[in-house]
Amino acid sequence: MPNPRDVRPVEAALYFLPIQTRMPLKFGPETLTEVTCARVRLTVEDRAGRRAVGWGETPLSVQWVWPSSASYAARLAALQDLTCALASAWASFDYWGHPLEIGHAFTQTRLDTLRAEVSNSLDAEQTGPIPHLAALVCSSAFDLALYDAYGQLHKKPVFETFQPPYLNRHLETFLEPAADSDVDFTGRTPAEFLTRARPDSLVAWHLVGGKDPLEKTDLTGAEPSDGYPVLLADWIKRDGLTCLKVKLTGTDPAWDYDRLVRVGTIAIEHECLWLSADFNCTVTDPTYVNEILDRLLTDHPRIYGMILYVEQPFPYELSEHPIDVRSVVARKPLFMDESAHDWRMVKLGRSLGWSGVALKTCKTLTGAILSLCWARAHGMTLMVQDLTNPMLAQIPHVLLAAHAGTIMGVETNAMQFYPEASSAEANVHAGLYQRRQGRVELGSLNGSGFGYQIERIHRTLPEPAVVVSH
Numbered sequence: 147m148p149n150p151r152d153v154r155p156v157e158a159a160l161y162f163l164p165i166q167t168r169m170p171l172k173f174g175p176e177t178l179t180e181v182t183c184a185r186v187r188l189t190v191e192d193r194a195g196r197r198a199v200g201w202g203e204t205p206l207s208v209q210w211v212w213p214s215s216a217s218y219a220a221r222l223a224a225l226q227d228l229t230c231a232l233a234s235a236w237a238s239f240d241y242w243g244h245p246l247e248i249g250h251a252f253t254q255t256r257l258d259t260l261r262a263e264v265s266n267s268l269d270a271e272q273t274g275p276i277p278h279l280a281a282l283v284c285s286s287a288f289d290l291a292l293y294d295a296y297g298q299l300h301k302k303p304v305f306e307t308f309q310p311p312y313l314n315r316h317l318e319t320f321l322e323p324a325a326d327s328d329v330d331f332t333g334r335t336p337a338e339f340l341t342r343a344r345p346d347s348l349v350a351w352h353l354v355g356g357k358d359p360l361e362k363t364d365l366t367g368a369e370p371s372d373g374y375p376v377l378l379a380d381w382i383k384r385d386g387l388t389c390l391k392v393k394l395t396g397t398d399p400a401w402d403y404d405r406l407v408r409v410g411t412i413a414i415e416h417e418c419l420w421l422s423a424d425f426n427c428t429v430t431d432p433t434y435v436n437e438i439l440d441r442l443l444t445d446h447p448r449i450y451g452m453i454l455y456v457e458q459p460f461p462y463e464l465s466e467h468p469i470d471v472r473s474v475v476a477r478k479p480l481f482m483d484e485s486a487h488d489w490r491m492v493k494l495g496r497s498l499g500w501s502g503v504a505l506k507t508c509k510t511l512t513g514a515i516l517s518l519c520w521a522r523a524h525g526m527t528l529m530v531q532d533l534t535n536p537m538l539a540q541i542p543h544v545l546l547a548a549h550a551g552t553i554m555g556v557e558t559n560a561m562q563f564y565p566e567a568s569s570a571e572a573n574v575h576a577g578l579y580q581r582r583q584g585r586v587e588l589g590s591l592n593g594s595g596f597g598y599q600i601e602r603i604h605r606t607l608p609e610p611a612v613v614v615s616h
Contacts, residue, residue, distance in 0.1 A: 148242070149314050150193055153296055155248070156616040157189035158237040158288065160229060161607050165205075165536060167563045168370045172356030173393045174426035176209035181564075182222060183537060184229050184284065185607070188236065188291035192299060200295025201600055202287040203538040204508045210484075210533065211280035213427070216273045224273055228264045229284040230612045235260055236288040237614040244313045245293045246336070249512030250320060252289075253488075257281050278487060279462065282509045283533075289510040290542050290596075297595035304542075304596055305344070305549045308515065309337035321489055321520050324496060329523045339519045340549045346589040348547055349555025350581040351389040351422070352381060353532070353562060360408050374565060378409065381562070382416040385581040389420045389454075391557055396428025396459060403438050410449030420554060421452045425459035427484050432473050435459050439477045454554060455529070457504060458483035464494050472499035479553070481529055488513045489520035502527035505550060507542045508535075518550055532557040536567040537605075540578055541596050548588055558586055570605040 163183040171178040185203040206229070208221045241251050258278065265275040297304045300312070307313070316333050323329035359365050360378045375381045378390075392409050394402040402425075410421060429435060435456060442450040455478060461467040462484035474480050481502035482495045492503055503521045505514040505528060521528060530547035533539070540560060547556035560568060561579055572579035577587025591597035 148193060149311070151300060151312055152242040152244070152314070153190040153192050153248075153299060154242050155188055155236050155239055155292060156191045156197070158233040158612070158614050159187040159610045160233045160612040161185040161610050162226060163537070163608070165564050165567045168372060168374065168565070169376070169563055170355070170357045171353075171534065171563050173210070173424070174213060174396065174428050176213060177357065178207065178209050178534075181205045181207055181534070182226070183539065184287045185538065186233070186287040186291040188288060188295050190292065190295040190299060193242070196299060198295045198299035200291045200293065200298055200595055201538055201598060202290025202292070202294060202542070204283055204287045204290070205533050205535065205539060206283065207508075207533050211283045212277055214274065220272045224264065224268050224276055225280060225284055226611070227267070228261065228276060228281060229287075231260055231264055232285055232288060233612040234614045237616050240616070244307065245289070245296045246308065246313065246512055246515060247315060248292060249289045249510055250516070253282070253285070253510065253512065257285055279484060279509070282487060282513065286508050286510045289512055290507065293511055293542075294595035294598070301594045303594065305340060305545065308340060309335045317519055320516055322493075324493055324524055327524055331519075331523070336515050336519050339522045341551045344545075344548045344588070347585050347587050348544060349389055350385070350387070350584055350586045351391050351555060351557040351559075352385070352387045352581070353534075353557065353559040354378060354390055354392045354409055356393045356395065360412060378412050379416055382412070382418060386583040387581065388418050388584040389422075389554060390418055391422045391424055391457075394423060394425050396425035396434070399434060399438060403441060406438070406442060407446055407449060410446060410452060413452065414448060419452065420454045421449070422455050422457055423453055424457040427458055427460060427462050429459035430461065430467070430469075432469065432471055435474050436477060439474075453478055455479040455481050455502060455527075457481050457531070458485060464491055464498070468494075468498060470498055475499050475501050479527060481527070483531055486517055489516045492517050492521050492526070496524060496526060500526075502529060502553065504529045504531040505546060506531055506533060507539075507546055508533045511542060511546065514546060522551075527553050529553050530556050532559050534560050534563055536560040536564055537571050538598060540568065540571070541575070541591065541598055544578060544586060544588055545591065545596060556586070570603050573604070574599050574602045
């Protein structure tokens with residue numbers, strides 16, 4: 147008998163919100179100075195004809211989702227074309243169920259087909275095909291809006307619906323355990339793997355970008371004078387930071403080592419507790435990472451000890467680059483990020499020796515939840531990483547971290563790079579858009595869906611790029 151709680155999407159509206167960074171954010175080979183956020187309003191309908199509206203948002207972070215020598219403008223235009231096409235596809239996706247079931251079905255049956263269609267319409271010499279990771283990010287705003295609408299319709303917080311009577315299917319219909327494990331997903335639900343008592347406060351990780359000035363000698367005179375900190379020590383003192391994530395090149399070992407030493411020295415001076423090292427998929431040989439870590443252990447053992455984990459040094463196409471990473475894991479926990487498209491990639495990563503997974507809502511909440519369940523069932527450690535999420539995008543991001551049981555808090559850095567972009571949302575959820583005593587506060591997130599309280603957020607949106615009804 148059909149579940150009366152099932153819904154299907156029936157209408158989608160898409161908005162593009164451009165944002166400029168106050169400081170350039172360098173990671174890997176590219177530098178981000180602007181970003182366009184995709185904001186989605188999605189309407190769902192249940193079997194009785196009742197309707198509800200939900201919202202989702204994600205930055206279309208071109209440089210992260212699609213590293214390439216092609217121009218930023220060409221790649222952004224392609225992603226916007228794909229997102230517009232996704233609006234039509236989502237609004238006409240005639241599939242009933244819980245958002246986890248709908249989102250999984252959409253990703254499995256429609257996403258790559260649509261990605262190929264849009265890629266084929268592009269000038270291949272200018273851009274090449276759109277990567278799967280980029281397509282996931284474009285689709286994630288619709289996926290998030292679906293969850294919010296479902297929660298609004300049933301007057302339940304999203305993270306309270308990952309179990310019967312809302313879900314129709316158990317995890318064995320989505321996931322397969324590793325052959326060398328005794329894991330059994332039969333009859334199990336995501337609720338079993340989520341933190342039941344949501345914390346209302348999380349430790350906040352600060353991002354140290356590749357172009358961020360660390361000390362006065364790094365200043366060029368081009369830095370903004372807008373009342374926000376510029377130097378790392380000033381950020382630490384103002385926000386009470388205890389955790390610093392360090393962006394590295396992955397191609398210049400001397401620079402990467404020096405950067406870790408310089409950041410670590412400042413961290414120690416200001417009583418920070420933890421560091422993480424992020425190589426952004428540019429390393430091809432574990433020896434590169436191992437030699438940096440071994441040198442730190444010998445010359446700066448305290449800084450070495452402060453490194454809580456290492457994040458995604460190697461190319462994210464694991465099937466094309468199946469690098470055995472156990473030598474790195476013997477030194478420090480190693481977390482998949484860009485590689486963790488879905489639970490199948492997590493499964494492959496575990497077979498290669500990866501010990502943890504960095505989840506991101508921008509790869510769809512559906513994918514994040516399924517990856518979370520697979521990883522936790524197999525004893526892997528979790529983290530929730532940022533895509534420099536401003537505005538509405540920040541809210542599901544921190545909620546996922548609160549329910550995931552991460553190794554240490556949540557990365558959150560939009561307040562570093564475009565703090566004023568979230569002023570409308572900060573008027574309602576002040577604790578989410580500032581870091582005080584090294585933490586962000588979630589106490590204002592109450593009520594249905596993601597708890598946006600969208601009616602209280604006074605943001606003027608542009609004309610929608612697309613409005614599609616079923």
